[in-house]
Amino acid sequence: MQPVDPVALTADLVRCPSVTPEDAGALDVLHRLLSEAGFECAWADRGGIRNLFARFGPNGHPRTFGFNGHTDVVPVGNPGDWSRPPFGAEIHDGTMFGRGTTDMKSGVAAFAAAAVDLVSSKPPEGAIILAITGDEEGDATDGTLALLDYMAVQNEAMTVCLVGEPTCPEHMGEMMKIGRRGSMTAWFTITGVQGHSAYPHRAKNPLPPLMRLMDQLASHTLDTGTDHFDPSTLAVVTVDTGNPATNVIPAEARGTVNIRFNDTHSGDSLTTWLGAQADAIASSYGVKIDMRVTISGESFLTPPGPLSDLVARAVEAETGVAPVLSTSGGTSDARFVKDHCPVVEFGLVGQSMHKVDEHVRVEHVHQLKSIYSRILQDYFA
CATH class of the missing domain: 3.40.630.10 (Zn peptidases)
Incomplete structure (x- = not known):
């Protein structure tokens, strides 16, 4: 041949x-x-x-x-x-x-x-x-x-x-x-109460807790790397409200992060950490935060x-x-x-x-x- x-x-x-x-x-x-x-x-x-x-x-x-x-x-x-x-x-x-x-x-x-x-x-x-x-x-x-x-x-x-x-x-x-590296994506949905932007005290704005959560996650140092891996990274990839009005506080806001992680972590350990961060923000602001996670690979x-x-x-x-x-x-x-x-x-x-x-x-x-x-x-x- x-x-x-x-x-x-x-x-x-x-x-x-x-x-x-x-x-x-x-x-x-x-x-x-x-x-x-x-x-x-x-x-x-x-x-x-x-x-x-x-x-x-x-x-x-x-x-x-x-x-x-x-x-x-x-x-x-x-x-x-x-x-x-x-x-x-x-x-x-x-x-x-x-x-x-x-x-x-x-x-x-x-x-x-x-x-x-x-x-x-x-x-x-x-x-x-x-x-x-x-x-x-x-x-x-x-x-x-x-x-x-x-x-x-x-x-x-x-x-x-x-x-x-x-x-x-x-x-x-x-x-x-x-x-x-491992890869995972987490989607957060924050639910508040819709209201008129002139009367913010009558609403429960989901955007401030979303911004706080995204900032906390993005600012956190996951690790400093290992013998064969660079430091893990977390990127905020989208923030959405779908709100076309300037005089309405929306009832819902969404944010998504993607994490590329080294052998310091597992998908489960990071999911636990993300959930704890979200729970703390939800408690502090009095809003509901739902989280969905997909782990593409360890x-x-x-x-x-x-x-x-x-x-x-x-x-x-x-x-x-x-x-x-x-x-x-x-x-x-x-x-x-x-x-x-x-x-x-x-x-x-x-x-x-x-x-x-x-x-x-x-x-x-x-x-x-x-x-x-x-x-x-x-x-x-």
Whole structure:
């Protein structure tokens, strides 16, 4: 079998307009390639989301290298703002343009190409699993979680896993992720009593307690960071009353905060703290405060060790750059994989992801395949 061109495979995937939750044939492209190379493929669809599971080698082997990625992409926005067709995968001056070129169809293509080349030339003493979802950019409830549930039922397991998200801020090789901060959002609704603004004593204005609560939360220092994490952050992201009148005190006001937290905290501990702050304000002002919380993911860390060393050696060998071990950035599906096996992330430069004219350097896609190939070869050596 001829070596798989990761750039051509990336182009095939980008031409599938798989705006989450639509698949648009992207996973079929991978299914055909992997099946022809001898991978056992299965669908782990759930909730209208397509998810592809593929394994080469024996089920249950103690040396099973896993890869996790996604083929769904964010919307393009106004297509007229793009200088190239957002699903055209056009290459100009060594750069491919299109939604998903960076996040993360090229990462999926590079690993799939590396895996197919390896099993076609010298089948490994062990197994390779690819768990590819169509639900990472959306709610992520029926994507990688569905794949992991499918694996549990089928007694499938990865020994270690690499997530191919873009991890490098500016230059290839400069950063890999060994953990991620947790993420949660809290919505507060404060209920008072509506009244005439000329007679504030006859009303119960929900805005002063809301402002006090938002200020207290935003001014609080959650922590000063840990050995592998920066300090946790809390951001006030919206304050709303829906009040178009200037002579009416509204009956209700709402505020929302988003917290990105390190391993000093858990979602539950922060929920308890938020609730205590809200209760104190409600008591002080004599208003009712309702709180709703969604925890998108807990913080996690894969301690530096064999897996991060394996990836770092391959990255430095192919790029000449020793990657920094980082936990920065937002969330990824690694937050789900970490409950299954040790997981790290390494991928492309992410400067253009989610932007108009998202693009990737062709040479970087080839380089990423080389890095992934070396990781696999060294793992099974």
